[in-house]
Amino acid sequence: MFPFFKKQKQQKDEHDSVVEANELLENSEANSDEEEVKTELSFHPSWNVSIEERYYYQFLHNQQRPLKKNQISLSGIDLKQVPRGYVVTAFVRNSLSRPVAFTPTPLLLLGPNNEVLARKVFDLSELGEVPPRSSRPWKFLFEQETLRTSELPLVDWKLAFELPKQKHHSLDLAESWEKSLAAEDKQKLQALVQSLQPPKPGEVNFMGLQAQQTEQGDLHVTLLIRNGSDKNIHIEQLALQVHDASGDIVASGAFSLDHFEVKANTSKPWTFIFPKSLVTKENPDLRSWKVSLPSSSQPS
Numbered sequence: 154m155f156p157f158f159k160k161q162k163q164q165k166d167e168h169d170s171v172v173e174a175n176e177l178l179e180n181s182e183a184n185s186d187e188e189e190v191k192t193e194l195s196f197h198p199s200w201n202v203s204i205e206e207r208y209y210y211q212f213l214h215n216q217q218r219p220l221k222k223n224q225i226s227l228s229g230i231d232l233k234q235v236p237r238g239y240v241v242t243a244f245v246r247n248s249l250s251r252p253v254a255f256t257p258t259p260l261l262l263l264g265p266n267n268e269v270l271a272r273k274v275f276d277l278s279e280l281g282e283v284p285p286r287s288s289r290p291w292k293f294l295f296e297q298e299t300l301r302t303s304e305l306p307l308v309d310w311k312l313a314f315e316l317p318k319q320k321h322h323s324l325d326l327a328e329s330w331e332k333s334l335a336a337e338d339k340q341k342l343q344a345l346v347q348s349l350q351p352p353k354p355g356e357v358n359f360m361g362l363q364a365q366q367t368e369q370g371d372l373h374v375t376l377l378i379r380n381g382s383d384k385n386i387h388i389e390q391l392a393l394q395v396h397d398a399s400g401d402i403v404a405s406g407a408f409s410l411d412h413f414e415v416k417a418n419t420s421k422p423w424t425f426i427f428p429k430s431l432v433t434k435e436n437p438d439l440r441s442w443k444v445s446l447p448s449s450s451q452p453s
Contacts (some may be wrong), residue, residue, distance in 0.1 A: 352381025
């Protein structure tokens with residue numbers, strides 16, 4: 154007989170660890186909205202689940218809180234000591250709209266103060282493909298040699314992914330900028346880059362630095378191109394739109410760039426000049442502004 158009501162009190166959020174899918178999986182989008190996703194229970198095809206077990210897992214699954222879009226969760230169900238160590242039973246939850254397949258991944262068993270109680274690399278490919286918007290129960294054995302403490306608490310614990318450490322993010326200046334910028338301006342740019350939260354792993358984004366309109370009507374826009382990827386990116390063509398404080402598009406154009414590269418885990422400033430013919434609004438309000446990329450213009 155499964156101890157339903159004993160687990161019910163402990164289950165909820167204290168055993169739940171959630172990560173954004175793009176922090177863990179390649180080619181995953183960042184969460185863009187607050188839409189809640191309720192997962193469906195899914196069993197691995199190799200599991201021979203009795204009616205009682207199915208009822209047990211469904212009971213615990215029904216207590217899970219909804220996830221947001223594009224999240225992966227490990228939600229602990231049970232921690233049990235066995236002769237070889239400890240077995241953790243947990244739901245592996247996928248709120249993406251596509252199936253997810255994992256690779257060997259380090260997992261942490263954490264205590265009440267988020268201290269590491271055990272660490273082990275699990276071959277999560279054994280999970281198979283976790284279907285879209287589903288939760289799959291799985292058992293994880295932490296052998297004695299993986300433990301960081303002699304005794305584990307049977308309450309106030311959780312299973313968590315060990316995420317890759319954020320790489321150091323630095324300033325990347327083109328040779329022309331290195332030669333033309335004053336030392337003081339270089340220091341200011343370096344300080345700015347260090348003060349900003351680095352992009353998420355794999356993310357490329359654009360931050361506006363300065364927008365000025367000349368007497369001739371041209372619009373000069375300086376951006377910080379931020380590469381959170383572990384790989385250098387090359388941009389040959391880039392379409393940009395500039396929005397002023399009222400949200401109006403005040404200029405748009407496509408730029409051809411010659412051998413333009415942004416190194417891995419760096420931010421690179423660059424100035425884009427919109428000639429007067431591409432400026433679509435007279436007297437734009439540039440007290441605040443932003444740039445956007447049409448969907449057809451994506452750096453690679």
